[in-house]
Amino acid sequence: MALSRSGKTGPLSDLIVVDLTRYLSGPYCTLLLADLGARVVKIESPGNGDDSRYVPPIEDGKSAYFMSINRGKESIALDLKNPEHRAILENMLEGADILVENFRPGVMDKLGYSAEFLAGRYPSLVYGSISGFGQTGPWRDLPAYDLVVQALSGMMSINGYPDGPPTRVGTSIGDLCAGVYAALAILAAVNERRRTGRGSRVDVAMLDCQVALLESHYMRHNVTGEEPGRVGSRHPLITPFDTFACADGYIVICTVGDAMYRNLVKAIGLPELQEHPLYRTPKDRLANGEALKSELEAHLGKAGREHWLKIVGEAGIPCSPINSIPEMADNEQLKARGLFVNVEADGFSYRAVRTPVRTRPGHDPAFSERAPMIDEHGDKIRAELADAG
Amino acid sequence: MALSRSGKTGPLSDLIVVDLTRYLSGPYCTLLLADLGARVVKIESPGNGDDSRYVPPIEDGKSAYFMSINRGKESIALDLKNPEHRAILENMLEGADILVENFRPGVMDKLGYSAEFLAGRYPSLVYGSISGFGQTGPWRDLPAYDLVVQALSGMMSINGYPDGPPTRVGTSIGDLCAGVYAALAILAAVNERRRTGRGSRVDVAMLDCQVALLESHYMRHNVTGEEPGRVGSRHPLITPFDTFACADGYIVICTVGDAMYRNLVKAIGLPELQEHPLYRTPKDRLANGEALKSELEAHLGKAGREHWLKIVGEAGIPCSPINSIPEMADNEQLKARGLFVNVEADGFSYRAVRTPVRTRPGHDPAFSERAPMIDEHGDKIRAELADAG
Numbered sequence: 101m102a103l104s105r106s107g108k109t110g111p112l113s114d115l116i117v118v119d120l121t122r123y124l125s126g127p128y129c130t131l132l133l134a135d136l137g138a139r140v141v142k143i144e145s146p147g148n149g150d151d152s153r154y155v156p157p158i159e160d161g162k163s164a165y166f167m168s169i170n171r172g173k174e175s176i177a178l179d180l181k182n183p184e185h186r187a188i189l190e191n192m193l194e195g196a197d198i199l200v201e202n203f204r205p206g207v208m209d210k211l212g213y214s215a216e217f218l219a220g221r222y223p224s225l226v227y228g229s230i231s232g233f234g235q236t237g238p239w240r241d242l243p244a245y246d247l248v249v250q251a252l253s254g255m256m257s258i259n260g261y262p263d264g265p266p267t268r269v270g271t272s273i274g275d276l277c278a279g280v281y282a283a284l285a286i287l288a289a290v291n292e293r294r295r296t297g298r299g300s301r302v303d304v305a306m307l308d309c310q311v312a313l314l315e316s317h318y319m320r321h322n323v324t325g326e327e328p329g330r331v332g333s334r335h336p337l338i339t340p341f342d343t344f345a346c347a348d349g350y351i352v353i354c355t356v357g358d359a360m361y362r363n364l365v366k367a368i369g370l371p372e373l374q375e376h377p378l379y380r381t382p383k384d385r386l387a388n389g390e391a392l393k394s395e396l397e398a399h400l401g402k403a404g405r406e407h408w409l410k411i412v413g414e415a416g417i418p419c420s421p422i423n424s425i426p427e428m429a430d431n432e433q434l435k436a437r438g439l440f441v442n443v444e445a446d447g448f449s450y451r452a453v454r455t456p457v458r459t460r461p462g463h464d465p466a467f468s469e470r471a472p473m474i475d476e477h478g479d480k481i482r483a484e485l486a487d488a489g
Numbered sequence: 490m491a492l493s494r495s496g497k498t499g500p501l502s503d504l505i506v507v508d509l510t511r512y513l514s515g516p517y518c519t520l521l522l523a524d525l526g527a528r529v530v531k532i533e534s535p536g537n538g539d540d541s542r543y544v545p546p547i548e549d550g551k552s553a554y555f556m557s558i559n560r561g562k563e564s565i566a567l568d569l570k571n572p573e574h575r576a577i578l579e580n581m582l583e584g585a586d587i588l589v590e591n592f593r594p595g596v597m598d599k600l601g602y603s604a605e606f607l608a609g610r611y612p613s614l615v616y617g618s619i620s621g622f623g624q625t626g627p628w629r630d631l632p633a634y635d636l637v638v639q640a641l642s643g644m645m646s647i648n649g650y651p652d653g654p655p656t657r658v659g660t661s662i663g664d665l666c667a668g669v670y671a672a673l674a675i676l677a678a679v680n681e682r683r684r685t686g687r688g689s690r691v692d693v694a695m696l697d698c699q700v701a702l703l704e705s706h707y708m709r710h711n712v713t714g715e716e717p718g719r720v721g722s723r724h725p726l727i728t729p730f731d732t733f734a735c736a737d738g739y740i741v742i743c744t745v746g747d748a749m750y751r752n753l754v755k756a757i758g759l760p761e762l763q764e765h766p767l768y769r770t771p772k773d774r775l776a777n778g779e780a781l782k783s784e785l786e787a788h789l790g791k792a793g794r795e796h797w798l799k800i801v802g803e804a805g806i807p808c809s810p811i812n813s814i815p816e817m818a819d820n821e822q823l824k825a826r827g828l829f830v831n832v833e834a835d836g837f838s839y840r841a842v843r844t845p846v847r848t849r850p851g852h853d854p855a856f857s858e859r860a861p862m863i864d865e866h867g868d869k870i871r872a873e874l875a876d877a878g
Contacts, residue, residue, distance in 0.1 A: 111681035111689065136677045156726065157712050164712040165705060215850075236850075237825035247722070247730065248809045251741045254817035256722065256732070258659035260649065265732060266739055266811045268722035269658050270647035271702050280669050285846035287676035288525045292500035292848070294683055300500065300848045308828050308845035311817060313660050315842045316554060318829075321814045322840050323546050323553040328814045333636070333645065333657035337545065341636065343645070343654060350655055352640045420637045422655045425710045425717045428643035428700060436626035439697050440707075451711050453704045456697035457674035459681070459689045461604075461624075 102195025103139065103484060110137020111459050115290065117198040118189070119143065119173065122150045124246075124272060125230045125306060126202030127169045128279030133198070133286070134172040135455035141192065141481065142170065142472065146177040149474035160448040162471075168452045170471035171443055176482075177475035180211050191485050193222050197293075198286055202230040205240045215301050225299040226289040230282050234305030244306060249274035253310035258317055261332040277313060278306040334393075339385040340364070343422060345397050348404040350422040353412055358382060360417055367415035368408065370399055445470035491584025492528065492873060499526020500848050504679065506587045507578070508532065508562065511539045513635075513661060514619045514695060515591030516558045517668030522587070522675070523561040524844035530581065530870065531559065531861065535566040538863035549837040551860075557841045559860035560832055565871075566864035569600050580874050582611050586682075587675055591619040594629045604690050614688040615678040619671045623694030633695055638663035642699035647706055650721040666702060667695040723782075728774040729753070732811060734786050737793040739811040742801055747771060749806055756804035757797065759788055834859035 106113050115138040119130045127142075127150070134140040144150050155165040178185040193199060199218070201208060208214060208229075215235075218227050229235060232244020250256050250268050260267030282304040289300035311318070317328040333352070335341035340361070341354045355361045358381070365373040373379055373395065378388040385392055400408055405421050412419040423431065434440065441454045450470075495502050504527040508519045516531075516539070523529040533539050544554040567574040582588060588607070590597060597603060597618075604624075607616050618624060621633020639645050639657050649656030671693040678689035700707070706717040722741070724730035729750070730743045744750045747770070754762040762768055762784065767777045774781055789797055794810050801808040812820065823829065830843045839859075 111677040113681075114684055115680070132673065136674075157709060159712050164708050168704060168708045233822050234826050237822045239822035239825075243807050245743050245807055247724070247741050247743055248807055251732075251809045251811045252817065252820065254812050254814045255660070256739075256811050257813045257817075260656060260659070261653065264650065264653060265722070265734070267649060267656065268732070269662075270649070270719060271644070271706065273658075273662065273702060276702055276704075277666065277669070280666070280673060281844075281846050284521065284669060284673045284676065285525075285848055287673065287680060288500040288846075289848045291504070291676060291679060292502075295503055301850055303847040303850070304845065305826065307822065308826055311823060311828060312842050312845040313662060313665050314814065314817075315557060315665075317660065317814050318818060318842055319553050319557045319839070320546060321818060323548050330659060333654070335636070343640075343657070345654070350645075352636050354634050354636055418632045418634060418637055420640045422640040422645050423643050424646045425643040425703065425706050428641065428646075428703070429707060429710060431641065433622050433626045433628035433696065434700060436628075437623050437694065437697055439700060450708070453701050453707055455670075456693065456701040457670050457677075458692040459674055459678045461690055461692070 103141065103192060103481070106137060106139035108137040108139070110135070112287075113137035115139070115198060116196045117141070117200060118192050118196045120199070120201035120203070121230070122202065123152050124169065124275040125278045125282070126200055127152070128276055129228070129230060129282040129286070130173065130200055131169055131171065132280065132283040132455050136459075138198070140173040141477070142173045142175045143178050143180075143189065144175055144474050146179050146475070149175070149177065153474070159450070162445075162448060164450060167443070167445070167450060167471040171452055172469045173472060174477035174481065175472035175475055176478040186212075188482065188485065190221075192481070193218075193225060196222075196225065197290065198226045198228065200228045200230070200282070200286070204243070205229070205231050205235050219299065219301065223299060224293060224297060226286055226293060226302065227299065228282055228286045228289075228302035228304070230278050230304045230306070232306050234308060235303045246272040246274035246306075249306045249310050253307055254314055254317065255310055258314070258328050258330055260330045262330050264330070266330070273313070274306050274310050278304055278309045281309045281312075334389065337386070338382070339389040340392060340396060342393060344393070344400050346400050346405045346408055347402065351400075351405050351409055352420055352422060354418040361385065363415045364412065364417050367411050367417070368396075368399060370395070443470045492530065492581060492870070495526060495528030497526040497528070499524070501676075502526035504528070504586045505584060506530070506589060507581050507585045509588070509590035509592070510619070511591065512541050513558065513664040514667045514671070515589055516541070517665055518617070518619060518671040518675070519562065519589055520558055520560065521669065521672040521844050525848075527587070529562040530866070531562045531564045532567050532569075532578065533564055533863050535568050535864070538564070538566065542863070548839070551834075551837060553839060556832070556834070556839060556860040560841055561858045562861060563866035563870065564861035564863055565867040575601075577871065577874065579610075581870070582607075582614060585611075585614065586679065587615045587617065589617045589619070589671070589675070593632070594618070594620050594624050608688065608690065612688060613682060613686060615675055615682060615691065616688065617671055617675045617678075617691035617693070619667050619693045619695070621695050623697060624692045635661040635663035635695075638695045638699050642696055643703055643706065644699055647703070647717050647719055649719045651719050653719070655719070662702070663695050663699050667693055667698045670698045670701075723778065726775070727771070728778040729781060729785060731782060733782070733789050735789050735792065735794045735797055740794050740798055741809055741811060743807040750774065752804045753801065753806050756800050756806070757785075757788060759784070832859045
């Protein structure tokens with residue numbers, strides 16, 4: 101009657117997750133749980149399945165986007181308006197520890213699976229919802245995209261350069277961070293359940309999560325009354341601590357403290373800047389940051405990144421190249437960390453980024469099981485439920 | 490001999506955390522655990538304490554930065570080179586569930602608290618470390634700042650505009666996201682401990698976490714061979730789905746599907762753009778996105794944000810203002826969600842952003858206890874340890 105545990109080796113291998121999520125925030129949450137060992141059964145609508153199965157790039161008929169976010173999950177196709185299919189879902193929930201969904205608030209109620217119903221029927225179930233604006237408040241029913249959440253949260257207002265427009269963060273942190281916070285909240289609720297036997301209702305809003313990442317800007321505004329703006333890449337309090345253009349690309353240099361500044365200008369061959377009246381003290385340098393950056397870049401532009409990184413690094417000053425994505429993918433430290441995993445699929449193998457935590461030395465919480473086809477595990481799961489019943 | 494549980498009401502109220510963290514990534518991790526109910530005892534060096542106590546803005550002699558990231562924790566000052574003080578730490582670890590630190594790798598070994606020592610002496614302890622590059626690999630000993638991590642991960646290469654420089658994300662997501670992932674990994678390890686009785690060694694690297702957020706860019710590069718670049722704020726596949734300048738500021742408009750595009754241009758008074766040969770199909774609009782954006786902005790620039798948001802919103806098209814931090818702080822949905830909490834301190838009360846998850850309706854995992862003064866709970870903790878022994 102109930103689903104069995106995953107048989108995986110991770111720290112969550114005793115947990116069973118019923119997964120009604122689609123697109124990004126929800127599937128990222130359940131990817132984390134799957135990578136950490138949980139058995140995750142993804143419910144998809146018959147026919148098309150998760151809409152994100154059609155997001156490009158498409159490789160061998162499969163969305164690489166979908167394939168990388170849904171690794172290590174099982175799939176069963178269920179029509180939640182069909183009574184027989186509903187019985188299967190309800191049967192699964194009997195033995196599940198966690199239910200996750202990221203529908204618009206109200207959709208679960210319309211399906212007959214309100215939070216009240218679920219809490220009454222499955223009192224030990226941890227029921228987690230991810231939505232744009234949360235399950236409460238006047239905006240709960242409004243649609244949200246990552247771009248809307250980044251705009252409303254203030255994130256775009258502090259991302260970019262002062263002379264440029266507000267800028268969306270180049271990755272979908274609105275979705276992704278909500279997924280990570282939701283996984284955290286779900287595990288906190290699982291912890292409580294072991295003590296009380298009771299499940300929980302976990303409510304995570306993308307907008308709340310985005311604002312949480314702006315904590316220090318909110319705090320600064322509250323304490324000083326200032327409106328935090330865009331400062332490009334520079335450190336707001338320390339100079340030079342910024343990006344610098346070299347002849348063939350950009351690097352970052354981070355000086356902390358007076359001695360480090362002096363070491364920097366000596367090392368790169370501008371010793372006269374040590375006692376320059378505009379740049380003598382940290383305060384001078386902060387006040388004349390733009391002028392100092394121009395002087396440094398005029399000089400750094402005469403040679404390439406490798407040349408300068410060697411000199412600056414050997415002077416004991418934190419610095420690094422600004423990597424492109426292919427350069428990052430080739431980084432020796434990331435390779436040594438085993439951050440990239442091979443996922444084998446029939447006729448299509450791909451690489452993915454594992455969940456970036458380790459809970460045992462040498463044991464990465466990554467499973468090279470590929471993402472499922474629609475309803476790939478449907479028969480197996482139906483048989484499992486029937487056998488046990 | 491052991492510390493008692495927190496007496497808080499959150500889902501982690503049975504957990505005791507010994508907290509050796511400083512600055513941001515580690516303290517943010519333990520803030521999440523504290524907000525969710527754990528008892529967190531922060532160990533600080535006698536005298537100055539956590540260096541982040543001196544980060545501006547300073548209000549009433551206290552760093553608002555420190556005060557907001559260290560809410561709800563206790564503080565005891567211990568000199569980890571003093572044998573008596575070490576005995577107190579070791580005494581605390583006997584009864585603790587979790588130890589968190591974010592020293593440079595190797596520092597704990599030098600202090601005599603290597604992972605091997607801790608695992609031998611406290612076999613059920615979950616020991617979590619956050620570092621720039623992780624506990625393994627050739628770069629483990631290098632210093633890392635948020636800027637360095639953002640640069641190396643590729644995050645800066647995809648943040649910003651194509652005609653501008655690579656751009657640091659305007660908040661310290663390198664630190665903050667590592668803190669969230671670490672809290673998640675620690676709770677996963679706590680879950681495993683309940684089954685096995687054994688503790689874990691949790692190893693979280695800021696760089697790994699940053700790369701994990703670039704999952705789809707990494708995947709795209711791998712599948713297509715492309716180098717993902719900066720695209721500003723626009724959607725890479727859909728147009729118009731971007732920021733737009735109005736007379737008094739910026740808004741975002743997100744059209745999905747052909748019908749929504751037609752509704753948009755009709756609603757704002759540019760019906761002729763529906764069948765314009767450059768913009769007729771989604772493919773046309775993507776190919777001629779810059780020209781379309783210019784036409785739209787030339788028109789939207791004739792009135793203010795409120796005017797256009799009303800018209801576009803009423804046409805059923807997702808849109809929103811790009812809020813500044815003060816505008817965000819005044820948002821009615823965030824207020825209704827109770828995301829901002831008052832923290833009362835002697836002579837200095839402040840507001841902070843609570844951990845953005847709820848595990849019970851109406852119950853926010855936020856504690857309005859303020860951050861501690863250095864060693865504020867030292868005597869109480871010493872007495873507690875002595876009493877119980």
